Amino acid sequence: MSELMNVSSNPHIRSKSTTSNIMLLVVIALLPTAGFGIYNFGTDALLLILVTVASTVLTEFIYEKCMKMPVTIGDFSAVVTGLLLALNLPSTAPWWMAVLGGVFAILVVKMLFGGLGQNFMNPALGARCFLVISFPALMTNFQTDAYTGATPLALLKSGGSPVLLDMIIGRTGGTIGETSLLAIVLGACILILFGVIDLKVPGSYIVSFVIFLILFGGHGFDPAFISAHLAGGGLMLGAFFMATDYVTRPITPKGQIVYGIFLGIMTGIFRLFSSGAEGVSYAIILGNLLVPLIEKYTMPRAFGVPKPVKEKKSKEKEGEAKS
């Protein structure tokens, strides 16, 4: 045989999972939520979703062309960002705001930091917070033809009590994607079944948030109050689709639980004690900033490597110093 074979370092086989497969699964998991948003808020919502996705994908494409980089829109990560951002907009938002948000998410939060895998903050949430700060009135205008009342959380804050069934199905005011608990949980089940996410982050997030509510909510253990907080805002969408964003959550298993707990507490603080009704997006982007720190202190102990004895020694030294 004269022909030479391929050689490479081991292993010589690869699993079927690819980045674009994973991103595509996230897109599919978001479809029930998007679909319900469109059903609930009408063509306004559909147009906003299309405009946002188009702007994120185009921004990535144009940026990469200008910078003479390989074009990576085929990995669907820009689609996920666009979809998530759109689901975080009220259906009344003007189209130019969606475009601006999309450009900000991809250009400023993602590409300028090095593209996929390098951004330290969730692009969709970064853009949402940018829009909320820049255009507070437009971003909280939830008055549509269908719903004229306050969002469940705003109602809760002013002392009212939203109807639970409405929140589960999604017949309330809010951003396009946050209203229907049912659609979000359906999407989350898809992600969990296909192994894209696990319950470490969302589980610890939701549990710690509930504990925080019981302790500091002023209602004690009041199921109506707790369920309204869980189902009435962006918490579920945030916990299952944005806090679980691979790039901006810790990679260490222990760190993911610490991160979830941090998000739960921060969301609780923002919702209960701040002037606004919502706090999920701020909690998550704050959590994003803590990721390197959390990772540093939650590195798993390698197999068979004994616990470092340093701690004991330093404690002993402290003891000596005290005595």
Add this chain to the structure above:
Amino acid sequence: MASSTFLGGVHPYDGKDLSKDKPIKDVLPKGDLVYPLSQHIGAPAKPVVQKGDHVLTGQLIAEAGGFVSAPIYASVSGTVKAIEPRRIVTGDSVNSIIIENDGLYEEVEYPQRKPVEEMTKEEIIESVRTAGVVGMGGAGFPTAVKLSPKEPDKIDYIIANCAECEPYLTSDYRRMMENPELLIDGLKVMLQLFDHAQGILAVEENKPDAIKLLKEKTKDEPRIEVRPLKTKYPQGAERMIIYACTGRKINSKMLPADAGCIVDNVDTIVAINDAVRNGRPLMYRIVTVTGDAIKDPRNFRVRIGTNYHELIEEAGGFIKDPEKIISGGPMMGFGIFDTNVPTTKTASALLCLSRDDVSRMAPSACINCGQCVEACPEQLVPSHLATYSEHYNEEAFLKNNGLECVECGCCSFVCPAKRPLTQYIKSMRKIQLGKKKK
């Protein structure tokens, strides 16, 4: 008993059906035989023959070059044609003895042996040493050294590694099915060395017939137990199999003996048996020739030194154009660019694939998904270690236990971004281990 396992690991397509029902067939070499002087860990062997010498099957041709080393024996009769560097599976050129096969297979006469039961421990270890037995699972560590730990009384378990967790490999399975008594006898020889030890035959659950057969054969052996293990790669890695069988953990700075264990692979134990009971040196090994490019995947009993090219011909040649040929399994084997290399003591399979996954998948950016962390049996963070290696950040690499990596390949296998994580880590480990030696 509940099946034991470890944390992490992966489940690749196992491909064992291709060759698992094919009985072991003897292969007679046609061309020259090549014996690399370094087929084991430790000092290379020193040749004791010269060009032009006539040798017989089973004759010593190179003696051990030190304490951690192993002698090499001719596996055919013929004439020493040359002693020169030849390429081996890793791609390195290694000084080798080349023997022209005279096709007569005249064998030396082995001296009469006394029964094992009457032999002292030293005599047993000495026969393993002179027979040139090395760990045939892949590492090639001289077995006699392994059998002489500092504190023999502290050995509690002798684990026969029958996991065969590498996809496609069926050589150990065939051995267990066809010669279970050789394996059990070999384990008994090893148990004779360690008075307090219990023998464990650790088999993955995907070989239920082997488990059944071994259980039946060992039902009257109080010191031997068959332990089914969960089917998962790398169940057969030394540290993982010790943990699965005993719950004890060792790290890169420890030997299995530090956890009271001695682990040897199926073929090694059979070789120990042959060396001690019959005084036969290590001359054969079982090799699985398989893969979708091979016409008739088979298991062969091969004389060490036989050219790989002959094995492929023996298996009916190719039915598809092979894109990649691997010596060993797909997870830890070596890709070879040319089949003109000899079978060594540590060869276990020749895998010919018509499709090379690796060359078709371009690595992209890490998305921090954490699948490598979940898969790593050593509980490392491969994606970080790979980045440290890329940036040559020695400090961070060592601090995060990069040296604990066993190079099993799980991280590269699962990576959705198709990053060659194992390769990065492996290169850095090589550099760091080299520095340590100096």
